[in-house]
Amino acid sequence: MDRSSRRQPVVVLGTIGHDAHIVGSSVLRIALEEAGFKVVFLGAVVPAEEFIDAARESAADAILVSSLYGMARIDCSDFGAKCEEAGLGHVKKYLGGILVTDPEAWDQTEQIFRAQGFDRVYPPQTKTDVAIADLKRDLGLD
Amino acid sequence: MDRSSRRQPVVVLGTIGHDAHIVGSSVLRIALEEAGFKVVFLGAVVPAEEFIDAARESAADAILVSSLYGMARIDCSDFGAKCEEAGLGHVKKYLGGILVTDPEAWDQTEQIFRAQGFDRVYPPQTKTDVAIADLKRDLGLD
Amino acid sequence: MTMLAGIPLRTAQWDWDYFLHQRREVLSLWPSGSELQGDDAIAAGVAYHKAQPWWKYASLRNKRAQQEQRIQLVPQVGHALTEQTIAHMQCSEDLGPDRWYVLTDTYTRKAEYAKAQDAVERSRRDGFSYLNGYPLAAHGVSGARAVNECTRAAVGTDNNDEDARLPWEIALAAGWTWGTIKSIEELIQHSRDFPVDRNIHNQQYIDRLAAHYTEQGVPILRRASANLPGWDSLGFKVTVSLLEVLLSAAQGVKFIDLSIGIGMNLVQDVAAIQALRALAREYLDKLGFGDVEIHSWTYFFLGDWPLQRGQMVGQLALNATISALAGCSGMYIKSPDEATTTPTGEGFREAMEICGQVVRLVAGQRLPESPELATERAMIECEVRAVVAKIMELGNGDIAVGACRGFETGVIDTMFSPYRFLKGKVKVVRDANGALRYLDPGLTPIPREVAEYHRECISRREAKEGTQAGVRWIVREATWASRSLRDEVAERSY
Amino acid sequence: MTMLAGIPLRTAQWDWDYFLHQRREVLSLWPSGSELQGDDAIAAGVAYHKAQPWWKYASLRNKRAQQEQRIQLVPQVGHALTEQTIAHMQCSEDLGPDRWYVLTDTYTRKAEYAKAQDAVERSRRDGFSYLNGYPLAAHGVSGARAVNECTRAAVGTDNNDEDARLPWEIALAAGWTWGTIKSIEELIQHSRDFPVDRNIHNQQYIDRLAAHYTEQGVPILRRASANLPGWDSLGFKVTVSLLEVLLSAAQGVKFIDLSIGIGMNLVQDVAAIQALRALAREYLDKLGFGDVEIHSWTYFFLGDWPLQRGQMVGQLALNATISALAGCSGMYIKSPDEATTTPTGEGFREAMEICGQVVRLVAGQRLPESPELATERAMIECEVRAVVAKIMELGNGDIAVGACRGFETGVIDTMFSPYRFLKGKVKVVRDANGALRYLDPGLTPIPREVAEYHRECISRREAKEGTQAGVRWIVREATWASRSLRDEVAERSY
């Protein structure tokens, strides 16, 4: 399949739970669009289920979840399992923002969220380039 | 001997070696005078020998040495021995200022200068009250 | 949800009976409220208050600090468990914070008390805080009293979002003496689709409650904050804070703090603080609230903070310097953990030292009056007068009603908000000096001279950088303050 | 020792032959100098310089930073061994310092090279630095080149006190491109009884050397500092810096940095920096040195710094903020270790982050012109003109001669100096806003209006505090900035 005939990759993006922090995902949205992705932008204060529904409806290649307000552990519990249930096991799931609450080693934080079903978990202030490069690699777009 | 007949205690004070930092010893001088001591104030940039001569001439009860510029280890080497030689073994010897150069535990710094013959060694920014209280105790003035 | 729930609003003090009617419902929202049913409970709360010394009162500390020309510092706290919260507070007790700013968790702010309770239990089990604040309703009056009694500071709360009525009942009954009450700001900042009228109505409840305590001789202080995000225009912040002040005064509140989240441009921040103070006094007097006491406060930059500890503390100290030079009564500080975790007690101890030193050294110094400052202040005043006039007009003279219509019509608007009912047409960028300017005022009734002034300032930066203002600028500025110095040096050609 | 050694002084460029005559003697002071004997050595030094890129030059970095509106940051270093010194510098290399300020140790500053050499050996043996700076003469050109080549920054030295002629020869031969040259400041700060005329003569030697390199096409920069202690009056600092500028220009130096040690009162510091700049330009032009390029710099407060790390970094950031708001070209920063040890590389890395963040955020912002600032500046200018006129008069038009007589007559005077020949009659205290004021100008020819203005400011503080200005104030202010916040809170009655 050559590049031109490949359909535009689709990404669902938003800030999960009751989290209102919308600046990071807004910035990410612009960067993704500039990098050629189709972005289904859900904004902030988005229940987990809405991500899943949107991914299903848009046949998304990836779900990018942002969480900053410190309650990601609760908001994201079983996110992977819920996706699996909805038949979205194959969809790439990334999580970023500020996931640490009590100071702890990054490895530990990462492990907790990988156990919740995320393929990639990002530390605070990850640059948009980094996430885009990962996405391209993971979706075999390069 | 009752208080009134006791002679005014004499203290020699100055900043040792090539050290020009004169503010700390100036402040100490005023506090000592207010506390009833006779102060022989040598100023700053004072060779060790000058402290010893002044102490002998004034029959001092104590020698207070200030050092801030980081070369106290060299300037004070054998200070105690030199005093001993000059017949000033009985005179109290205090050292203060900023004696640490490379970061190290205070215990270690203190030990180094006690080994050079000082009875008391003070960490940075010791309040004048503290030194005066120690002096009074050590000289049996209370 | 729709933008309006159809609640009849009026900007006038509620009848006590109307209040009591609502109150029964509020107190039944969660078991910890039930203990407070009945007028007796308020009387008991008042009695507890009256046994407290003056320095537990934020309102009285304001007066004293002013006499002493001392600038107050307020650290923040909020963990799932009472013990965790107290342990955090103990870290700074010997540094004499003037107030403790106790933030509630997001579930509590959304009145989802069962979820908060659940998280408390999980936190107890795992020895970890699963909440981003202190769940006031879950811990009830006894927990809140323990928090109050662990410190000499005046304890207060920030817990709106959508419904903070129950937590406020608990806080006041527990002897807390101040808090932030917000409605307009909260929708813009925290909500996706909560109705405006319901939020203002909830706010009026709390203001009415605070006013009642005050009428009983307990000088409760209400903070009318506009700690909107650091990318917002200063004029917009002043408008929002002013509206909160007027809504609050209408309910009978007597001690109000004005609070502006600073943008980190010295002249513009000082101008905003001065403009808000002048306008608040003027409008209060005009509307018959001459007896309301106001004080100017700042809130540290609510934008991006850097990860690197050195950069972080530099930014902290700069925020303290600007606040002090503005001559404010006090400031809400942040900690060096800001960009990385939920703030720790140790972090706030360091922040108290950092900001305490700055404030001590700057004490007595003020940014002198100058033509630049006067222009900036005049522009902000001009903008705010126009917007508030429009809101009054939309509400036929009623602020609460006008605010609702302001949301509908885009008269109240900004960028980067989760609130779906906001128009989102406004665009703000920084000029060459770092001051915040309208690139596009959207549908807000910004007077032409203000818009032109902002546009000119933007042009100067365009000329200097040889680029054109637009979305690129906005994106870059979203991470302007947090940019790593190391990265910046790496990009230098030498 | 006596105050004057009887050396004939003249404020005019030295004959090259006179210089060479002195030079033979200077280079024989210590073995590392011998390699530099002869004109060839200077030529070799010039050749090394010409192979260096522009960014190794402080003078050229000044120009570039001005174009980019970037404020430069200069950390400091100086340990007994070359390796220790380089290791320290490596800690901050990725943060792009503009210059490294390499301080020599006190033995080197007093030309006691044997003692320095001895301490180097002891340091090597014990793996510890027994020196408070980098012993340039002990390590010679090869050591100094290693230091120069480890960084992209412009390397320079501060090494006066009494005699810095040999270390300067070595520094320039090693490709260092700038340094601080002082005479008047140095006596006041560092000496007990070194003759004034000899010190000025030594300074002229260095200025002449720097000018010679510049004549050969190597733009060496000379820093004319007045980083006098933080308790000194700002007017006095401006006078001292101005005299150094004029002495230097007379020797043919073309790139001069003005440098003021700040006092931490925003308006007064900015006024001093502006006054110095205006006066320096005016006097230089008047005396025929219109081609000398000047830049304004600051040096962080040279008074007491607090032990507590939080307070320490707060004070650091405040110093950076004031410097940035003054619109200076750059600043000499301090590290969080300031009050406790010889600064570490890690400490300066943190300081680079702290100050770097402040400078980045404040970039483009300036303290606006205002009546307060204008008054403060006018008072400083008035004071400095009077003192400099008196010095010119005392020297029959010759600054160097006048400076010597200034010391003798108390026209140059301050408090807290180790220099025995200073009158020590001046008393300076802070006013209610923290500005530094003459309580007693001693025998300095401070104009009456200036003295009265200062006295008035002091009276306002007296009235406010209900105490009388005097030695008590001076003593308290000696530890004003370093006071622990914890102690202060403990003394509060609530």
Ligand code: B12
């Ligand atoms: C601005 C801000 C706010 C604004 C938000 C405005 C808005 N509507 O967006 C306001 C004032 C409203 C606010 C409110 C609150 N906040 Co807030 N807020 C911040 C602040 C200061 C900056 C966040 C920001 O916008 N950064 C700029 C953007 C561009 O960066 P970013 O979001 O990190 O995104 C970048 C990367 O991380 C990455 N990224 C982000 N998400 C994802 C996802 C993926 C998949 C990938 C690949 C990348 C990625 O992309 C961006 C590119 O650079 C942070 C602290 C900080 N970081 O400085 C606190 C912070 C996030 N807030 C915090 C908290 C607790 C709250 C409140 C509960 C109250 C409070 N204590 O202040 C409320 C919560 C409200 C709610 N219901 O959510 C805490 C969270 C603590 C924690 N994680 O443990 C923080 C960390 C501050 C703190 N230390 O206390 N806040």
Ligand code: B12
């Ligand atoms: C002001 C100052 C200067 C002024 C001095 C002016 C003067 N003539 O006095 C100037 C600018 C000239 C100067 C020069 C130098 N300084 Co200096 N200076 C300082 C500074 C900033 C403050 C010192 C001060 O006056 N404090 C206020 C007084 C009141 O406090 P104090 O002296 O500590 O005294 C109190 C107590 O300690 C106690 N005390 C003091 N002595 C004694 C003795 C006894 C027996 C007792 C009981 C108590 C006691 O009494 C006082 C009561 O509160 C310090 C750093 C700091 N502390 O903030 C650096 C500092 C002392 N300087 C330092 C250095 C290296 C130098 C220089 C070599 C150059 C340089 N790197 O800047 C030259 C040396 C010149 C020389 N030949 O000595 C270093 C020393 C490093 C070290 N110890 O390892 C310091 C620590 C800065 C640093 N971290 O780099 N300095």
